[in-house]
Each structure stands twice: as C-alpha cells, then as structure tokens.
Amino acid sequence: MSYQPTFPEYPALGEPFSPEPATQPDTSFSRGQHALLSIIPAAPEQDEDVLLSIKQVFDREQVSLETPQAYADQQIRKYLEQHGIDDDPEDLILATLYLHLVNITPGPWQAQVAHAMTLPQALIGNWQQRGSGSWSDHLGYPMTWSKNGYAVSRLVNLSDGQLADSRSYDGVYRRSSPQVYDAWNQVDLDPRAFLEFVWNAQLQAHYLTHLNRFWTEHESTYHLMLKGNVVHAALLQRDEGSLSAEHSALVLKSMMLHPNTSWENTSYRYFADNPISTHHTIVELRIYGYAASDIMVFGDKRKTDVVLYIPGNSSPLHGFTNTHELRIWLQQQCRDPHKRASLASHFSSADRLDGAFLSGVDTALRGVAAYPRILDQATGLWVPDKIISFGPTLYPYPFTSMRRQIKQRFYADARHDIATQSEYYRKQLAQGLEVTVNVIGAIALALPELAPLVAVLGAGLLAVGVGEISAAKNEQETVEGIGRVAFGLLNALPLIGEASQLARSKVVLSEEQLAATEAVERAQQRQAESAQQVAPEAAPHANWPLIDELKVQRPQLDSLQPELRNRLAQLKASSAVRVAGGGKGTFLDNGKLYVNIRHDVYRVEWLEHEQQLRIRSADDPREWGPFLKATEDGYWDIELRFGLRGGNPSLTMISSPPLPTRVVEGIQRQPLVPRVEVTVPLDDIIEEHTRYYVRMKIQTPGEADIIEDEVPVFYDADAAAWRTLNGDYAWREEPLLQTKVRWKTGTARDFERVRHRLPAENHFIEYRFPDLPQLPQQTTPVKNEIHMIWVGENRLPANLSWNIRENADNAYYRFILHVDGGAPTLAAIRQSLEATSVEVRSLHDQPFFKQFINSSEGDGFNYFRSPDSPARNLAAAADFLRYRLIYEYGGIYMDIDDSLAPVIAKELSAAPHDVLLGSRFRMPWNGDRLINNSHFASHPNNPLLKKLLDTANQRFHLLSEAFKTTPRTIKGAEALNQFMSTISEVCGPKVFDDVLKAHRPDYAKLIEYIMKAANINSDEYKRWLTAALDHYFPLRIGGPVPISTGSAHSWNKL
Known part of the structure; x- marks a missing residue:
C-alpha cells in the first residue's frame, strides 16, 4: 500500500509527501477503540474521522517479557507450595554453617556462616555447592540435614584450628532482623532436594519458549515495530543532539518520510504506508562476509554520507561523512572488549565461532581491533576497509527482510544452544538471554515499556554476569537530563557541534556508557547492603550473598589435572594472611603481595619483562608457579596453555570435559577442542x-x-x-x-x-595454533580386512600381482580381491595369486553388488564400466564401487598398486561416522593436492560413504551429453588431463576431498597443518596434533598404518 495525501501535493521527484497530521494526538485510546486491532496497516479504520498518531498506535501494543528474577520467584513459589511452605522466596535464605565442636560437645554451638543467599539468587546463579565445595576438605562434606536443625549460640569467625574441629551444615532459614541461623527459624526443606530443583529449572529453555510465544503473537507486525524503532530513534537522537539534522533526514527520507515527521503528531497511516525511497540505500552490515542479522546502513545515492543503525541501544543511529569513517569508528569500538562482544552479538552463533579452517566474526573483530598490527601469525592482517563491507540494497522491503533474518538467527541460535544444553546448560544461560536482548532490544524504542527490561538484561547480565540480574531487578535508571531509559553499550554520543560520530568518538573515546554502568553499580551496591542484612557477623573476606569469587568460572584452573592441582596446592600460603579484595586485584600483608583464588591465598610477584603476575612459593627460596590472568569479570585465573607456563619442563596437556558432538545431515561431527x-x-x-x-x-x-x-x-x-x-x-x-x-x-x-x-x-x-578436533569418546576396532577391486576382463598384470603378493606378506590383515569379470578372468587371477593368502571373490556372487548395479546407486559405475560407453573408464567405475564396497563390509580399502609399509601392524579404531584417511597426493592431471581416495578405512553402514556415493552419482548425472557421447582419447596430454580432471571431480579424489571437507570439516583439513612451517612451536601441541592425525589419518606416510600411493596410472588406460 502506498500513502496518498488527501489533498494534492507535488513534491520533487523522489522526495516524500508532507506528514499527515493525526486528528486527536492528545487523546488516549484503549486497544481496539477507533483504531486498528493491531498495527497491521491493511486493517480498516473503524472511524475514518479518527487518524491515530504513530505514538498512539504503538502505545497500545502489548509486548511483555518477564525478568529472570520474576521467573525465578514464580517457580520457587510453586515449588514451596508443593512442600507446604507459604513464605516469600526472598525471605528464605540458603546457608552453609560451620558448627564448632558439633560432634564433641552438646549444643548450642558457635557457628560461622560460610555461604548465604536468597532462594531466587540460588536459582539464577545455579548454586550447586555443598559445604565448603572443596573435595579435599572435610568441610566439603556437610552433615545430613536434620528437620530439628542445630541450635546456634552466636555467629563468630572461626580460626583454622577451630575449623578443624567443625562440621559443615546446609540449611534453609527464614530472614530475620538481625539475621540469625538457629533451629527455630530453619525451614522444613531439605537443601539437597532444593539444589536438585535448581539444577532442573532450565532457565534457558524457559526463555526460548517465551520467545517462541513472542513470534507467534507478534511476527506479523514485527517488521513495523522494527521500522518504528528506526523512526523514533531518528527523531529522538536529532532532538537530543546525538544525530545531526542532516543525518536524521537521510534516515527518514530513506523510508519516504518527511524530516518534519513527528512521533506524537503524525498519523500512523503516513508512517506505515509510505514506500522505500529509490534514491536511497538500506543495506546490511557485513564482517568478513558474514551478515549481521539486524545492523543496517542507510545511505543517499547522491552523497557520501551514511548512517549506521545498531539496534538494542537507546541511541542506535551513528552518522558519518563516508563509509571509511564508519569503518574506523567500528575499529575503535572493537578495541573495547565489552563493545566488541556487544557488536558480535548481532551475528549468529554459527558465524561468530571460528570454523575448522575459516575464521569467524569474533576473530575478525579482534583482528580489526589489532590493525595496523597483525592479530597473529595464523590469521595475519585484518584491514578494516576489506573486512567491513556491506550487502546488497534491501529493496523494496528492508524491514521484512530484517524480520526474516532476526527470526532465522533466533531459531538457528536456539538450536545451537539447545544441542548442548543437557551438558552445558549453565554456560548457555547467557546466550539464551543474549538472543532475548537482541530480539526485544530491536523494538524497545518503538515500545518504550520494553526499555527497562532491555537495560536490566543487557547491563545486568551481559556487562557483569548472571548473578547481577538478581540485584538489578526492576532497574529503571535514566540518563540525567534526557528522561528516557538508557541501555546498550554502542550508543551514539552527543555531537556538541560535530556532524560525525567518528569525530565525536575521538573526543571522548575513553568515556564509558554511563547509564548502563551506573545502573549495574547501583545494583551491586544494593547487593552489598543486602549482604550485611543476611550475614552481618560472617567472615570478613566472604563475598555476600552470591559468593561470586567462589562461583566464577576459571577455565584453566578448573581444567587442571590432579598432578598439576597438587603442585599448585603446594604453593598456597599456609600461614595466616589477612585477606582483602574479595578475589579481585591484589592485597598486601606484611609487605608481601598476595591474591585470593576461591578458598586459597597465593603469594605473587610482578615480573617486569612479562608484564604479568606470577604465583610463587610463600617463603624463600622462591619456587615459581603459573602466571595469572584476570577474567573479564576481574577475578583471577591461572594462565595454563600447555602446562604451568615457565615451570617444570614436564608439562601436561590441557584437559577439559568431553564436548558434545553435532549431527549435521545425519553425519556426526566432533567439536573442536578449546582453542590454544x-x-x-x-x-x-x-x-x-x-x-x-x-x-x-x-x-x-x-x-x-x-x-x-x-x-x-x-x-x-x-x-x-x-x-x-x-x-x-x-x-x-x-x-x-x-x-x-x-x-x-x-x-x-x-x-x-x-x-x-x-x-x-x-x-x-x-x-x-590451528584448531584441532576432539578425538571420539567411543570407538570400536575397524575390521582388519583389506579390500581391493579389479574391474574388467583384462588379466591382472604381473607387476600388480607381485605388488599384491608383497602386501599379503603382512599376516595381520585378511586380504580380499573383489573381481568384476567373467569366469576366465576370475580363474586367471586366482591362479596368479594361488600361493598367497589373498581371497579372490567374484563380485557377481555377492548380493550387494547385484543390488548396486540394478539400482540408481550404480548409474555412474554402469556407464564407465560398459564397453559401449564412449567415455568408458574402468578406474572411474572402480571409484564408484569402492564407496559402496566399504559401506557394505567395512574395513580398509586399498588400490592394488598401493603399498602397505612393512611396519608392525596396529589395530585401527574409529567412530561410526569416521572415514580414516591417508596422505594428500598431488594429482598428475592438474597438480592439485587432494586427499587421495586410493586407500581409506571405515566401519560398515557409514552415512559419510553413502553421501560420497550419492554425490558422485549426482555429479555424474550433471555431466554434459557431449562428455558422455564423445569418445575419450589417451593421446595428447592436455586432452587427457582435462578428461581426468572431470573424472576426479565426478567420482575420484576431488569429490572425495570435497565431500569430506563439506561433511567432516572437523578433521578433513587436519593433514594440511603438517605442511606449514611454524616458528612458534610447542611440543605439547605437536603431541596433541599427532594424536589427532594418528586417529583420523592413520594411513598417511609416517602414520600407524602407512600406505604409499601406487603409480600404475590405470586411469589413463581405456
């Protein structure tokens, strides 16, 4: 529908009509009164005399999304009702007490509060700790919960000696003032049962369900909400001074809206019915070729100025005089890790992560931030003008396209997250909420009631972590002097006379987005105040009430193997040290520098040449431990890349819990191990x-x-x-x-x-270092059978017969030669190999072969096998057959001219969807280095082999009739090479290489790593790489079962 004014108006070509005024802009209308039942523009007006304003229509839209705090409160209330408890969840405290002499003297007993938090805080933070949480400490094994509780005389700080005579006890207590933990205020609720409830709460799944309902209710109008968000931003930012009038007009005119458009006074019909301008461009932002799901760039074909739109921010529009300025501004934002993460969140999860052999958005943004220096030797230089690009013009329906991309991204990310949820649910919570922030944040200016929620989720979760949501509940802080909720980390700055965001950002590059940060700081202050109410007499070094220092994930520390964990434990301070800092930063005690990591205190030294802290022994002589690095939350983790860096030369490889596999098109892929x-x-x-x-x-x-x-x-x-x-x-x-x-x-x-x-x-x-695939967690031995093929009526040449005899000397394997030929050929081959252990089988006696040649699976084989085919090629026929043969029997396939190295035989093991490979080989016809299909191994019924055969037949059917009807020649190198390049692509090494890289990208390019010279070395990484190569490429030269490629070149024979 195109807007037409009531009275004739003739603007310049390509310019918008003047805004149509709303008839009653100051009147409030209830939903359905004198107006659209929704904001779909095609719905008829009930009263043509009433024209609602843009604001009036959007004000009546009802979009709601509860906070994690509200959801946690609701779920806990239901749980408590099932146990006959009607207390407010916020008034119930899950606590761990250390009871002194509880097993030695009668009560009441002195006690120290180890941990304390409200039940909603425990649910949001997924608290699963019992006792002290230390497996090596007796306090990590709390006493059995008692309905009668334990009487506490008073709360104290117990000394180390007293703690040795204490036992831990977990209980749920009612809030009191002052807070006490006694038998009389213990709640009749077993903490173990509550922790089980917490574990099964599935917060992420709840948010995905919530968004599913959002799409069902609002998909039909979401594109108009997106458009409203852009229009309202252009008007607000122009009035606030963070977008110039010229750039505001550019954005509005792109949508054929006049610069005098008013959110409060212009009719909604004028807003909704205007088409997109043909004189302007609206394109998507791309990073390294990956398209953002919702970031757009507005431009004017007659000018160089552009406006960047990043939704999810309270000031999402950024004006620039040209695209080069835009790229430089994005580069500046990327240098701030939090802003870089915020920018990356607008791309799908699949695009953000590095693939096995192609960098993702996260790496690209790090590379842009590092420019003009290289990011690393593996990826090199990331030039912003090349990495940051733009998609085609989104004409004529840019917001419909944007809606489609956001929805596709949401469901793609949801599938990605859910696929790993069962094992990594708690790590996925932030990702689930990040999707929520982007979907809802993209319309929060059109529907202002959503802005406080976006501020809470965006600032409270993404800026500081899951635990802060509880403290930041219902936060509705406003930017002083503006009067609207501020959210997001990529907001436009007030221009103060500057026409470009780049110029303004250079002036205040070091300033942070105060609205979100201050909101979180106020939330943290409330949390600290709450701590004093919950546990005023608790140990001074505890971090109340969420115990963030104890809960924060430390990937390197948590992955330590027992031997290294024991070595690290020997370095912790054993004498009394006055702890300060709550786990962040360092503190001094008696002139010595210390850090606090969970329950332990370590002495550290600053190494000037490393510009880094390093753990050392508490006393002299000095013994070095690992280096330290700060997490994004400011807590300490050890720096463990290959072992305790710079320490004992006997280093241990990184260990981590097995990661879940992915199944794509029915084929299982291994995840990449944590990047090194x-x-x-x-x-x-x-x-x-x-x-x-x-x-x-x-x-x-x-x-x-x-x-x-x-x-x-x-x-x-x-x-x-x-x-x-x-x-x-x-x-x-x-x-x-x-x-x-x-x-x-x-x-x-x-x-x-x-x-x-x-x-x-x-x-x-x-x-x-190049990414490596995880080794399969469950493998079974591959049959120790080596299968070979002979196709056609020709007799087996003496040199090939001799080669088979040489290979068959390896008694570990059973050798089977499958012959597709008549009785004379079969008899001659059996005679030539009668003195060997090789079993010669006729393919025509095997049921699978009959089914193969009589079905579409055998189309390519039958053509290249037939004497009547002009382009007959028996080697090509054997290519089709080998995939079906190993799919049927499993084991090792080997061309008869290949040679098995005379080494001690080793058993091969594989996962069900692994195809074990050999070396790459330079193709004689074009020089390409490809994974050779002359030898490979697999279990039977491997869907990857089925995919290989299907793909080969599909490519065969796409061959031109000219190829199939033109007799081939073996004369003329150029013609022969061209012919064989085609055969290779249809059924030979090229299709083998292509299918493996497409469907097993986790390991298909692994063999290429060994060809790269590296002047940054690690013996540990090499051992890791070798282990992966030995599993996935065991048939390579130098592998466990090395096979060298033959040179009979049967492909160049008729």
Whole structure:
C-alpha cells in the first residue's frame, strides 16, 4: 500500500509527501477503540474521522517479557507450595554453617556462616555447592540435614584450628532482623532436594519458549515495530543532539518520510504506508562476509554520507561523512572488549565461532581491533576497509527482510544452544538471554515499556554476569537530563557541534556508557547492603550473598589435572594472611603481595619483562608457579596453555570435559577442542618473511673475533621463551650502565635464574595454533580386512600381482580381491595369486553388488564400466564401487598398486561416522593436492560413504551429453588431463576431498597443518596434533598404518 495525501501535493521527484497530521494526538485510546486491532496497516479504520498518531498506535501494543528474577520467584513459589511452605522466596535464605565442636560437645554451638543467599539468587546463579565445595576438605562434606536443625549460640569467625574441629551444615532459614541461623527459624526443606530443583529449572529453555510465544503473537507486525524503532530513534537522537539534522533526514527520507515527521503528531497511516525511497540505500552490515542479522546502513545515492543503525541501544543511529569513517569508528569500538562482544552479538552463533579452517566474526573483530598490527601469525592482517563491507540494497522491503533474518538467527541460535544444553546448560544461560536482548532490544524504542527490561538484561547480565540480574531487578535508571531509559553499550554520543560520530568518538573515546554502568553499580551496591542484612557477623573476606569469587568460572584452573592441582596446592600460603579484595586485584600483608583464588591465598610477584603476575612459593627460596590472568569479570585465573607456563619442563596437556558432538545431515561431527593461543613478545625481534631473528654478539668457532650478527630464533610456547635453533634459551638484558638492550643465550636454568628481573615487554602478538578436533569418546576396532577391486576382463598384470603378493606378506590383515569379470578372468587371477593368502571373490556372487548395479546407486559405475560407453573408464567405475564396497563390509580399502609399509601392524579404531584417511597426493592431471581416495578405512553402514556415493552419482548425472557421447582419447596430454580432471571431480579424489571437507570439516583439513612451517612451536601441541592425525589419518606416510600411493596410472588406460 502506498500513502496518498488527501489533498494534492507535488513534491520533487523522489522526495516524500508532507506528514499527515493525526486528528486527536492528545487523546488516549484503549486497544481496539477507533483504531486498528493491531498495527497491521491493511486493517480498516473503524472511524475514518479518527487518524491515530504513530505514538498512539504503538502505545497500545502489548509486548511483555518477564525478568529472570520474576521467573525465578514464580517457580520457587510453586515449588514451596508443593512442600507446604507459604513464605516469600526472598525471605528464605540458603546457608552453609560451620558448627564448632558439633560432634564433641552438646549444643548450642558457635557457628560461622560460610555461604548465604536468597532462594531466587540460588536459582539464577545455579548454586550447586555443598559445604565448603572443596573435595579435599572435610568441610566439603556437610552433615545430613536434620528437620530439628542445630541450635546456634552466636555467629563468630572461626580460626583454622577451630575449623578443624567443625562440621559443615546446609540449611534453609527464614530472614530475620538481625539475621540469625538457629533451629527455630530453619525451614522444613531439605537443601539437597532444593539444589536438585535448581539444577532442573532450565532457565534457558524457559526463555526460548517465551520467545517462541513472542513470534507467534507478534511476527506479523514485527517488521513495523522494527521500522518504528528506526523512526523514533531518528527523531529522538536529532532532538537530543546525538544525530545531526542532516543525518536524521537521510534516515527518514530513506523510508519516504518527511524530516518534519513527528512521533506524537503524525498519523500512523503516513508512517506505515509510505514506500522505500529509490534514491536511497538500506543495506546490511557485513564482517568478513558474514551478515549481521539486524545492523543496517542507510545511505543517499547522491552523497557520501551514511548512517549506521545498531539496534538494542537507546541511541542506535551513528552518522558519518563516508563509509571509511564508519569503518574506523567500528575499529575503535572493537578495541573495547565489552563493545566488541556487544557488536558480535548481532551475528549468529554459527558465524561468530571460528570454523575448522575459516575464521569467524569474533576473530575478525579482534583482528580489526589489532590493525595496523597483525592479530597473529595464523590469521595475519585484518584491514578494516576489506573486512567491513556491506550487502546488497534491501529493496523494496528492508524491514521484512530484517524480520526474516532476526527470526532465522533466533531459531538457528536456539538450536545451537539447545544441542548442548543437557551438558552445558549453565554456560548457555547467557546466550539464551543474549538472543532475548537482541530480539526485544530491536523494538524497545518503538515500545518504550520494553526499555527497562532491555537495560536490566543487557547491563545486568551481559556487562557483569548472571548473578547481577538478581540485584538489578526492576532497574529503571535514566540518563540525567534526557528522561528516557538508557541501555546498550554502542550508543551514539552527543555531537556538541560535530556532524560525525567518528569525530565525536575521538573526543571522548575513553568515556564509558554511563547509564548502563551506573545502573549495574547501583545494583551491586544494593547487593552489598543486602549482604550485611543476611550475614552481618560472617567472615570478613566472604563475598555476600552470591559468593561470586567462589562461583566464577576459571577455565584453566578448573581444567587442571590432579598432578598439576597438587603442585599448585603446594604453593598456597599456609600461614595466616589477612585477606582483602574479595578475589579481585591484589592485597598486601606484611609487605608481601598476595591474591585470593576461591578458598586459597597465593603469594605473587610482578615480573617486569612479562608484564604479568606470577604465583610463587610463600617463603624463600622462591619456587615459581603459573602466571595469572584476570577474567573479564576481574577475578583471577591461572594462565595454563600447555602446562604451568615457565615451570617444570614436564608439562601436561590441557584437559577439559568431553564436548558434545553435532549431527549435521545425519553425519556426526566432533567439536573442536578449546582453542590454544599464546602471547608472543616481539620486542627487539627482527621478522623477515615469517622467520624471526635477534641481533647478538657471537663468536665463530675457531676464530677469535666477536661479531654482531642476526641469529635465527623460534618461540617455545611451552617454556614461554625465545630459543635459538641449537636449543639454547635467548633473552633480553638491559645493562645498568648502558641504554641499549642486548640479547644473551644460555641454558634453561640460566634463563629461569634471571627471568623475574628481565626488562618489560611492550609489543606482543596473539598466535593461535590451528584448531584441532576432539578425538571420539567411543570407538570400536575397524575390521582388519583389506579390500581391493579389479574391474574388467583384462588379466591382472604381473607387476600388480607381485605388488599384491608383497602386501599379503603382512599376516595381520585378511586380504580380499573383489573381481568384476567373467569366469576366465576370475580363474586367471586366482591362479596368479594361488600361493598367497589373498581371497579372490567374484563380485557377481555377492548380493550387494547385484543390488548396486540394478539400482540408481550404480548409474555412474554402469556407464564407465560398459564397453559401449564412449567415455568408458574402468578406474572411474572402480571409484564408484569402492564407496559402496566399504559401506557394505567395512574395513580398509586399498588400490592394488598401493603399498602397505612393512611396519608392525596396529589395530585401527574409529567412530561410526569416521572415514580414516591417508596422505594428500598431488594429482598428475592438474597438480592439485587432494586427499587421495586410493586407500581409506571405515566401519560398515557409514552415512559419510553413502553421501560420497550419492554425490558422485549426482555429479555424474550433471555431466554434459557431449562428455558422455564423445569418445575419450589417451593421446595428447592436455586432452587427457582435462578428461581426468572431470573424472576426479565426478567420482575420484576431488569429490572425495570435497565431500569430506563439506561433511567432516572437523578433521578433513587436519593433514594440511603438517605442511606449514611454524616458528612458534610447542611440543605439547605437536603431541596433541599427532594424536589427532594418528586417529583420523592413520594411513598417511609416517602414520600407524602407512600406505604409499601406487603409480600404475590405470586411469589413463581405456
């Protein structure tokens, strides 16, 4: 529908009509009165004399979404009712007490409050800890819950000695003033049953269900809500000064709306019925080719100015004089980790994560932030002008397109999250709410009642973590002087005379978005005040009431294997230390520097040349532990990439819980193991053509002169040190009487002796080792049968017969040669191999083969096998057959000219959907290096082999009639190579390579890693890589069962 004014008006070509005024803009109408039953523009007016304003229509839209706090409160109330408890959940406290001498003397007893939180806080934070939470501490095993409770005489801070004579006890207590924990106010609720309820609450699933209902109720009008959000933002930001009048007009005219449009006074009909301008462009933002689901760029074909629109922010429009300015501004935002994460949240989960061999949005944004420096050697330089691009014009229905993309992204992300929810539910909660923020945040300006919720979810969850939602409930803070709720981290700044957001952002680049931050700070203050009410006499170092320091995830610390955990425990401070800081930052005690990590305190030292803290022994002589790094929440985690960095040379690989597999098109894929990265210092390092050198004074053997020369070095990621090619360690020293840094070399002991006093490093790169697939958790042995094929009536040549005999000397395997030929051919082959253990079978006696050649599965085989086919090629026929053969029997397939290396035979194991592979091979016809299909292994009934055969037949049917009807020739290298390139793509190595990379991208390119020279090394990573190669590519040269490719070249014979 196109808007037409009541009275004739003739604006310039491509310019909008003047706004149509609403008839009663100051009147409030109830839903359905004198107006649309919804905001669908095609619905007829009940009273043509009444024209509602844009504001009046949107004000009556009813979109609601409850906060996590409200949902938690509701669920707990139902749970309490089932147990006959009618208390307010906020008035019930889950607490852990340490009761002194409870098993030694009669009560009442002195007690220390270890943990305390309200029941909604426990649900939102998924509290699952019992007792102290330490498996090695007797306090980690609380006493059995008693209905009668335990009488407490008073709350105290127990000493270490007293704690040794104490027992822990978990209970639920009613709130009191002052707060006490006694038998009389204990609630008749077993904490273990409540924790089970918490575990099964499934907050994420609730939010996905909630959004499903949202789409059902509002999908038909969501595109108009999106449009309303843009229009209201353009009007608000123009009036507030964060968008120039020129850029506001550009956005409005893109939608054929006049700059004089008013949210309160312009008719809704004018807003809804105007078409999109043909003189303007509305395009999607793309990062590294990935399209954002809801970020748009408005432009004018006659000008260079553009306006960037990032929904989910209270000031989402950003004006720039050209696209280069836009890219530079985005680069600046990417340098702030929180803003970078906020920007990335507008892309689908699948696009954000790196694939096995292609970087995702998250890596691309990190690379843009690092420019003009390279991000790492693995990915190189990320130039903003190349990485940040724009999609095609979204004409004529940009907001319908945007609605479709948001919905598709929501369901795609929901499937991704739910696929891992059973094992990783608690880690997925933030992702589920992030989707909610983006779906609802995109319309929060059109429907202002949603803005407080977006502020709570966005600031309370994404900025500080799940635990803050509880404290931030119902937060409706406003920006002073503006009077509307502020939310989001990517808001436009007041221009103050500047016409461009880039110019303004350069002025206040260090300022934070105060509205969201201050809202969270106020929430945290309320949380701290609540803590004093819950446990005023508790231990001073406890973090009340959510115990964030104890609950925060520490991926490296939590993944420590027992041996390393024990080594780390030996370094913790054993004497009394006065703890401060609540787990964040450092604190001093008697002039020594300490950090608090969960229950333990460690002494640390600042290493100047590393610019990093490192755990050390509490007393001298110094023994080093791991380095420390701060999490995004400000708490400490150890830095464990390959082991305890810089410590004992006997390092242990990262261990982590098995990750869930994914099933795509019926084929199971392994997840990638946690990415392995290392920070490499580059101060005084000379880089030439991906090689590294240091300049140092050296003495040539046999000569007296000392010369200065460039010495090649590599970075040892295990030891976090530069090393020379002869194995020595290299480091920089800054002599006291000189200003020039010099390089020295020595042993590992020499380096460790001086490491803590080396000069500071200032220039770094983040190097990421190639991702590796997880090894399957459940494998079974592959049959120790080697299957071979001979197609056609030709006799087996002597050289191939001899090769089969050589291979058959390996008694570990059972060799089976499947022959597709007549009786004379079969008899001749059996005679040539009669002195061997090779079993010669006729394919025509095998049921699967009869079914194969008489069904569509055998189309390609039958054509290339037939003597009547002009392009007959028996090698191509064998390609089709080998996939079906191993699908039927399982085991190892090997071409008869391939050679099994004379090594000690090893058993192969595989998961049901693994195809085990050999080396890559350079194709004689075009030089491409591909995974060769001349040998592979699998279990029977592998759907990946079925996919290979189906794809080969599909490609066969797409061959041109000219190819199928033109006799092939073996004369002329160019014609032969062209013919074989086609055969390879249809059924040979090329389709084999293509299907593996498409359906098993988790490991198909793994073999390519070993071809890359790396000057950043890790023996631990190499062991990890070798383990993956040995499983997925065991038939490669150098693998457990090496097979070398033959050179009979039967493909070039008729």
